[in-house]
Amino acid sequence: MFDILIKNAELITNDESKPLITCGYIGIKDGRIAFISDSLPENAEAREVIDGRNKIAMPGLVNAHSHSAMTLMRNYADDMALEKWLFDNIFPVEAKLTDKDVHWGTMLGISEMLKSGITAFADMYMFMDEVARAVTETGIKANLCKSPVQFFEDGQLKRLDKSQGTIDYYNSYHNSADGRIKVFVEIHSVYMFNENTLRNAAQLAKQLNTGIHIHLLETVAEVESSNKDYGMTSIEICRETGVLDVPVMAAHCVHLTDSDLRIMQEKKASVVHNPTSNLKLGSGIARVPDMMDMGINVCLGTDGAASNNNLNMFEEMNLAAILHKGIAMNPQLMKAQDVLKMGTVNGARAIGFDDTGVLSEGMKADIILVDTDKPHFYPKNDPMAMIVYSAQAADVDTVIVDGSILMKNREFTHIDEEKIKFEVESLSKRLLGR
Amino acid sequence: MFDILIKNAELITNDESKPLITCGYIGIKDGRIAFISDSLPENAEAREVIDGRNKIAMPGLVNAHSHSAMTLMRNYADDMALEKWLFDNIFPVEAKLTDKDVHWGTMLGISEMLKSGITAFADMYMFMDEVARAVTETGIKANLCKSPVQFFEDGQLKRLDKSQGTIDYYNSYHNSADGRIKVFVEIHSVYMFNENTLRNAAQLAKQLNTGIHIHLLETVAEVESSNKDYGMTSIEICRETGVLDVPVMAAHCVHLTDSDLRIMQEKKASVVHNPTSNLKLGSGIARVPDMMDMGINVCLGTDGAASNNNLNMFEEMNLAAILHKGIAMNPQLMKAQDVLKMGTVNGARAIGFDDTGVLSEGMKADIILVDTDKPHFYPKNDPMAMIVYSAQAADVDTVIVDGSILMKNREFTHIDEEKIKFEVESLSKRLLGR
Numbered sequence: 001m002f003d004i005l006i007k008n009a010e011l012i013t014n015d016e017s018k019p020l021i022t023c024g025y026i027g028i029k030d031g032r033i034a035f036i037s038d039s040l041p042e043n044a045e046a047r048e049v050i051d052g053r054n055k056i057a058m059p060g061l062v063n064a065h066s067h068s069a070m071t072l073m074r075n076y077a078d079d080m081a082l083e084k085w086l087f088d089n090i091f092p093v094e095a096k097l098t099d100k101d102v103h104w105g106t107m108l109g110i111s112e113m114l115k116s117g118i119t120a121f122a123d124m125y126m127f128m129d130e131v132a133r134a135v136t137e138t139g140i141k142a143n144l145c146k147s148p149v150q151f152f153e154d155g156q157l158k159r160l161d162k163s164q165g166t167i168d169y170y171n172s173y174h175n176s177a178d179g180r181i182k183v184f185v186e187i188h189s190v191y192m193f194n195e196n197t198l199r200n201a202a203q204l205a206k207q208l209n210t211g212i213h214i215h216l217l218e219t220v221a222e223v224e225s226s227n228k229d230y231g232m233t234s235i236e237i238c239r240e241t242g243v244l245d246v247p248v249m250a251a252h253c254v255h256l257t258d259s260d261l262r263i264m265q266e267k268k269a270s271v272v273h274n275p276t277s278n279l280k281l282g283s284g285i286a287r288v289p290d291m292m293d294m295g296i297n298v299c300l301g302t303d304g305a306a307s308n309n310n311l312n313m314f315e316e317m318n319l320a321a322i323l324h325k326g327i328a329m330n331p332q333l334m335k336a337q338d339v340l341k342m343g344t345v346n347g348a349r350a351i352g353f354d355d356t357g358v359l360s361e362g363m364k365a366d367i368i369l370v371d372t373d374k375p376h377f378y379p380k381n382d383p384m385a386m387i388v389y390s391a392q393a394a395d396v397d398t399v400i401v402d403g404s405i406l407m408k409n410r411e412f413t414h415i416d417e418e419k420i421k422f423e424v425e426s427l428s429k430r431l432l433g434r
Numbered sequence: 435m436f437d438i439l440i441k442n443a444e445l446i447t448n449d450e451s452k453p454l455i456t457c458g459y460i461g462i463k464d465g466r467i468a469f470i471s472d473s474l475p476e477n478a479e480a481r482e483v484i485d486g487r488n489k490i491a492m493p494g495l496v497n498a499h500s501h502s503a504m505t506l507m508r509n510y511a512d513d514m515a516l517e518k519w520l521f522d523n524i525f526p527v528e529a530k531l532t533d534k535d536v537h538w539g540t541m542l543g544i545s546e547m548l549k550s551g552i553t554a555f556a557d558m559y560m561f562m563d564e565v566a567r568a569v570t571e572t573g574i575k576a577n578l579c580k581s582p583v584q585f586f587e588d589g590q591l592k593r594l595d596k597s598q599g600t601i602d603y604y605n606s607y608h609n610s611a612d613g614r615i616k617v618f619v620e621i622h623s624v625y626m627f628n629e630n631t632l633r634n635a636a637q638l639a640k641q642l643n644t645g646i647h648i649h650l651l652e653t654v655a656e657v658e659s660s661n662k663d664y665g666m667t668s669i670e671i672c673r674e675t676g677v678l679d680v681p682v683m684a685a686h687c688v689h690l691t692d693s694d695l696r697i698m699q700e701k702k703a704s705v706v707h708n709p710t711s712n713l714k715l716g717s718g719i720a721r722v723p724d725m726m727d728m729g730i731n732v733c734l735g736t737d738g739a740a741s742n743n744n745l746n747m748f749e750e751m752n753l754a755a756i757l758h759k760g761i762a763m764n765p766q767l768m769k770a771q772d773v774l775k776m777g778t779v780n781g782a783r784a785i786g787f788d789d790t791g792v793l794s795e796g797m798k799a800d801i802i803l804v805d806t807d808k809p810h811f812y813p814k815n816d817p818m819a820m821i822v823y824s825a826q827a828a829d830v831d832t833v834i835v836d837g838s839i840l841m842k843n844r845e846f847t848h849i850d851e852e853k854i855k856f857e858v859e860s861l862s863k864r865l866l867g868r
Binding site: 071072074075076078079080081082085108111112115116220276278279280281282283284285305308309310311312315318319321322323325326327328329330331332333334335336373374375376377378379380381382385386389390392393394395417420421424425428432434 | 505753757764824829
């Protein structure tokens with residue numbers, strides 16, 4: 001007896017042995033994929049049957065770099081220079097944020113992500129207890145991180161190493177929510193840390209046997225400051241201080257030298273490519289095809305909604321697939337099947353979930369169904385191209401995480417979307433001074 | 435008595451005197467906007483009232499360069515070199531196309547476009563009588579074109595000037611369908627014509643008092659062939675042969691010299707930017723910010739679905755807005771309000787419709803309503819940024835063309851979507867050999 005049986009869906013599996021199944025069946029039991037095949041098992045019974053006709057079932061999308069609660073600053077400050085955006089608009093609002101604000105901003109972000117087919121995300125922000133609470137309540141998966149360095153105290157910029165807070169956070173939440181939460185150590189960036197705090201953070205991650213989430217070489221300004229402050233590139237100082245000796249998910253990585261790329265390859269660091277945010281903020285274009293040639297694990301992220309302005313991995317996959325073709329003037333780069341992996345299994349590996357991202361027996365049942373019975377999918381040819389080049393987030397019909405149906409026919413099963421929208425609209429009046 | 439009254443919508447007007455109305459009212463009568471204001475007129479009565487709460491009403495999107503029936507080759511041949519894509523995949527299918535195929539392919543393309551908020555498009559393809567029939571039947575607006583030069587006869591490549599066919603097409607369809615169709619002269623490209631046929635086509639457009647739709651400088655290959663064949667750039671040979679002396683909508687314009695740009699500026703030609711297609715085919719990146727600085731009318735197009743792979747102007751607006759910021763590393767370029775005009779009024783002007791693209795009294799009622807009551811729009815800040823940076827095509831709720839409601843609550847009022855999908859799926863089996 002399965003808990004859920006998906007029938008007659010077209011399957012994209014990420015399983016090398018059978019990447020596509022034209023008409024497939026998935027049986028789910030105890031949160032995992034118990035059965036997957038192109039034919040129905042005999043005497044198949046299930047508590048709930050999902051009709052997969054005219055749908056593609058595939059691994060849930062993984063948003064490997066975000067600041068979910070920044071949804072609160074969506075469409076609030078656009079088309080301006082980075083400094084003006086950050087110092088005159090974003091920082092003043094962030095200074096006002098309370099734990100309650102971060103709770104509702106995160107709930108909004110999670111709602112949007114689930115509606116867009118995202119089953120797991122990595123988050124870096126403040127009031128991270130609230131983020132853990134929102135993840136626990138909603139049923140999504142997340143990699144959360146906590147910084148051992150506090151930058152401000154009594155309104156002054158200070159670098160205070162408070163590792164105990166990170167240790168407590170790790171002990172409270174790592175593998176909590178039935179294993180749906182992983183905790184990494186946050187290193188905001190090389191320019192907000194110094195050699196000492198970088199070294200301590202790396203040591204802490206090693207001690208906790210976990211990974212590090214870091215912003216790395218997003219802007220030309222970081223290239224310059226790193227050379228000035230450390231006399232080496234940001235990647236080199238990370239190597240020197242041991243940061244790259246644990247699993248690292250490095251967001252952005254826009255401005256890497258050949259030598260930096262070789263270090264990332266050697267250290268098996270994961271790169272989170274954020275193409276929309278990098279373009280919109282004018283940061284530049286990461287050398288993703290080079291990274292892929294070198295076998296670096298590249299995954300995708302939306303970054304925060306203040307610089308995107310949505311949390312839509314279909315847009316990131318589409319953009320990743322076409323952008324680098326255009327830049328290199330080579331349409332053979334960034335094939336749909338590779339970009340799909342960037343948006344799913346590569347992200348799952350980067351953020352610390354090894355038992356998802358592939359539809360095969362024994363894996364966690366993190367599955368989305370995409371409704372393809374719409375004009376923009378016809379005629380139905382290559383299903384991988386359909387997802388990467390034709391789909392939009394609103395085509396996601398059903399979302400399953402750890403075998404629980406969180407959205408069905410685009411309706412949440414237990415998230416109160418109306419309340420979230422109401423709360424966010426209310427608190428944004430205070431925050432944004434409207 | 436209005437035919438339609440839209441109440442309580444947030445309005446983006448493109449009207450310089452009042453670009454935004456937070457809570458607005460639009461009265462529609464005899465296909466035109468009879469009333470628009472931030473308050474309801476006294477004794478306002480209407481045959482049909484549309485509740486605009488939680489919706490943005492804005493001018494319909496204009497897809498200024500497409501080959502609608504190429505939806506038939508969607509997701510059929512991706513991630514390959516241009517020559518392989520075109521000669522081994524696209525051309526062999528096109529050689530099999532019948533008038534019936536083009537009819538259903540165009541019906542599919544129009545269905546997709548209406549569902550994505552496109553109220554007018556420019557099309558260039560074969561069996562153009564079928565395209566005119568589909569436009570007439572569906573209620574959308576279009577700029578259609580007909581080539582005076584036939585390239586193939588008896589299976590041989592020949593350049594045959596058959597201007598009479600273009601004259602007949604113009605006389606049959608220009609201003610037909612209650613003025614919803616405009617007819618231009620097609621010049622496929624400088625490399626498919628020669629000096630003589632370019633001159634004759636320009637003369638023909640002048641004689642008919644109409645414009646020209648042309649592919650111009652899409653690829654580096656065209657730069658080279660033009661220099662070889664004509665001893666000058668494609669823009670220069672167009673100027674020499676009189677092509678730029680009539681209203682011209684030039685698709686792509688990726689590889690222009692400074693001098694080419696000045697010629698386009700001087701001749702008041704319109705440029706149709708196709709960012710997705712140009713990236714996906716590896717063609718390169720057009721100098722759009724330079725064009726805008728020079729006051730050139732730049733609008734947007736999807737190109738055909740075989741190189742995109744959808745007809746989604748929200749994606750083109752988003753991409754146009756972020757791509758050039760990233761390339762120039764300047765987030766202040768391509769502001770949301772300018773990109774919105776590229777996607778609406780600039781396109782309307784380019785394709786020959788002067789009485790649409792702006793919400794003001796007397797203009798044709800080509801209006802879309804976008805449902806913003808979804809997580810990815812909250813909190814609700816700048817409505818222009820919401821459309822350009824956060825929206826997806828599926829957010830379009832209602833589509834009105836010339837005062838007729840063609841889609842309401844995402845359902846077509848008189849297009850048989852199921853039949854179109856069925857016919858396309860059937861004929862694609864023969865065409866694509868599945």
